[in-house]
Amino acid sequence: YPLPMPAQYRELIESAEISALPDNQLLLSPELLLQDGNPAAWATFDPRIEWLQKLLKTLRNKKVLVITHNADSAMDIAERLRVKSGIHAAMFHEHMSILERDRAAAFFADAEYGSPVLVCSEIGSEGRNFQFAHHLVLFDLPLNPDLLEQRIGRLDRIGQTETIQIHVPYLENSPQAVMFRWYHEGIAAFEQTCPAGHNIATQVESMLIDALHQGEEQSEELDSLIATTQTLHAALNEALQQGRDRLLEYNSCRPGIARALTQKAEQQDAESALFPYLEQLFDCYGVDSEAHSDKAHVVRPSDKMQNNFPALSEDGMTITCDRATALANEDIQFISWDHPMVTGAIDMVLSSELGNSSITTLKQAGIAPGTLITECIYVLEGVSSKELQASRYLPPTLVRVAIDQYGKDHSHDLPYELISENSQHIKKDTAKKVILAYKEELREMVNQAEALAQKEVPRLLAAAHKQSRDTLESEINRLKALQQVNPNVRADEIEFFEKQWQAVDHIMEAASLRLDAVRVIITL
Known part of the structure; x- marks a missing residue:
């Protein structure tokens, strides 16, 4: 959106002092040069303000993110929108506390009652996600291509459902116009991501700064700069493509x-x-x-x-x-x-021990009423160690045993789901009396249950041992074969898995049963 250059800016930019500016970004944000007297006066004559008001009216009921370089500019824009258009824009800048920024972002995000506009300084392009919005206004342009990409990235994120509409107002025959042409024609920064942007900007920095100081939208020097930029852009993109490891990409994502x-x-x-x-x-x-x-x-x-x-x-x-x-x-x-x-x-x-013991009643055909059954859940687990990664080769394995006071194993005829679905609650006072009355019997039943659980341990360990050895041996052989044709496979990778292979025996030997939960069942 080319806009006419105000006379106030023209005088500043054409003054001799402009070459001595400490920050070249001031060329792209001319309102920052008007710091004497009334700093907010720029908003009364800058055509970008009126253009923004018209755009927001056109995009009524749409979420619009406006980004400018400076916090003072952001506040002036928001105030002007409020006074002239009655638009209560949310603000987001570095002078606000984190809590205030969070509230502003939430106000903008609210689809029903929130503000349709968020005006933020450069800090708004860092780390915040506004993918629910589809319109981005770049009130000025940053000097750094990475910052431009960061600005666009506030909307171009996972969850974005539409094509992002980027609106760039700039003043004709000004440093802004030069910057716009360089971004648009030189590196196509508004149409696609440009991973080589920073590298290109570094190589043509002196030419770009000279062009900004000249501020001529149409000149041979600018055309030459854009041509040089396009050549560098094509060459660096080609180099990036050439540097891709196709095998690594294929191995990283097999369709x-x-x-x-x-x-x-x-x-x-x-x-x-x-x-x-x-x-x-x-x-x-x-x-x-x-x-x-x-x-x-x-x-x-x-x-x-x-x-x-x-x-x-x-x-x-x-x-x-x-x-x-x-x-x-x-x-x-x-x-x-x-x-x-x-x-x-x-x-x-x-x-915690919360919920790891309970008592209940159960009516089950084939089991005499008054039978006392103890259901024990044991966990077979290895030694915890980052180096050994025991949980990878022996994940916590449950061993369930249900045994009555006569030593009969009911693990198969009384599955966990059947008990849970058909059991009935016992009052706390009654439960305490039962536990006290059968305390010794319950201790003996738990001991018998542990003995039965221990009989399952060798079978479980043997299966885990074989699976672990097979997995590690296959991985070691794969890496050794790959190392013959790919020097990127390091010896320490193979050594790591060989150590793991040797450690499997120790993991299995150190495995132990732990009583995790007990449920006492009284049949009716």
Whole structure:
């Protein structure tokens, strides 16, 4: 969008002092030169302001991100929009606290009641994601191509559903016009990513700075600079293509395997088992949960919370298990099975004694009423060590035993699911009386259950040992064969797996059974 150059800027840019500017970015942000008297006066005559007002009216009900280099400029733009157009734009700049920035980003992200415009300084192009917006206004252009790519990257992210519309207002026959032509014609920075942009800018830096100081949109010097830039761009892109390791790329993403993994990930993402599990956890540990919207919930500590819940602050948080909802709302946290809250809660359940013992009744044909049965869950696990990676070769393996007071094994005729689905609750007072009355019998039954579980250990260890050895031997042979034709395969990679192969014996020898849970069952 070429715009006429105001006389106020023309006088400044043509003055002799312009060559002594300490920062070349000032050439691209001329409003920063007007710091004497009333600094905000530039917004009254700069044609970019009026152009922006008209654009926002055209894009009514659309989310628009406006980025400018300086925080003062951002505040002046937002104020002018408020006064002249009645547009209450959210602001985002380095003079705001982190909390204020978070609130501004959330206000902009709110689809129903939020601001349609966010005006931010260069800090807004760092680390923030606004992929729900599709219109980007570059109120000025940065001198560094990486910064330009960073600005565009605020919208060009995972979750972006449309082609990004980039709007660039610039003043005719000015350094802005020179910069626009160099970006657009030289490295095509508005149409595609330019990994070689910084390298190119470094090589033509002196020519580019000279062209900016001349400020002539049409000149032989600028045409020569653009031609040189195009040549460098083509050469560096070709070099990048030549430097690609095709074998590495193929090995990194094999289409068949990649499609299967993608489908598995999408299926897991679509499953709704996570939040029901979280609700059970919240109930057990005293965390309040209430609906925030269709796919989001607000969770916060309650007065009955027993101890600190992982990743949950005192003020609470808004969570969702829907990826699209989280991408569209920066203030809503996406919760998956890998989130610290979930993994921490699982670790808390596994490491605590809460819920690892219970007593219940069961009516089951073929088992005499009054029979006392103890169901024990043991975990076979190896020695924990980063070097040995025991869990890789011997993951925690469950061994279940259900035995009655006569020593009869009911593990097969009383599966876990049958007991869980048909058992009935016992009052706490009654449960205490039963435990006290049969204390000695229960101790003996647990000892017998452990003896039965120990009989399963050799078979489980033998299977794990064979699978581990086969896997490691196959990997060692693969690396040795690959090393013959590919010098990039290091000897220490092979040595690592050979050490692992030798350590498997130690892992299996050190494995032990641990009693993890006990359930006492009384048949009716």
